[in-house]
Amino acid sequence: MFRGSQQPNEIKDNHRRAISFIREAATSGADLAVLPEYHLADFFPSHDSAIRQQCANWKTYLNAYCDLAKECNICIVPGSLGELHDDNTLVNAAYFIDNNGEIKGKYEKKNLWHPERPFVKSSKNDSRHVAFDTPLGKVGILICWDLAFPEAFRELIMQGAKIIIVPAFWRYSDASEVGLKRNPKSEGAFLDAAVVSRAFENTCAVLFCNVAGPASEGFAGLSQVAMPFLGCVDKFNNSDEGMRIISLDMNILEEAEVAYKIREDMATPDWHYGYRQ
Structure with missing residues (x-):
């Protein structure tokens, strides 16, 4: 798991550092490397338009991560990429790349954070949340503000996902002035509670x-x-850039299902909510 120090005017350097961390993770025996949302740049209109225009080169970076995954024999979720398409729409997309360099799935962010909405296209109802078959089993990807929507997790769990990966660009300052006055660290409380709750209520790894x-500048870090x-297996307690390798015993998920029977209940014909496994 890698947290990038996102610098909007240094896309190539951000990419170079990401590659360095991924190589280090692979050398250490990691099976999966995860980068943050908008890890190359956030591409907001308030930034240099030339930086935003580099979204048109997203395939170059995606292909580079595919080549790196194959070379290093490691699965990669390269955070999310800002994709500038031919119709000038910008999409916030995340990919799962397996250790052979093959793309196993793509997710376009549905639940956009408020500042994104004027210029990023949401996938909304164009497609479902889809769990991917990967060398690590069934995996689902969500992005940042999706974490606030339990329904997104449920849709992935119904398809058998055992791991949910959530790249994010989440800051303490996102609480707005009102929230910051109540509690300057409120977003930290939000993240800690939501990440752990989603793991328990879905018997999955988050x-x-x-x-x-x-x-x-309001950055929270708190990758976990x-x-x-x-509960929380491991966590960054500050907003400094870094990498951490975390080992997970996936047998715990089966043990949790025996105890909670979440997936079993969702699979019953008379499941009383408006979705089915």
């Missing part, structure tokens, strides 16, 4: 990888992994 950056029974 891998939350957040962007790093200066604390003075959660499992049922264990």
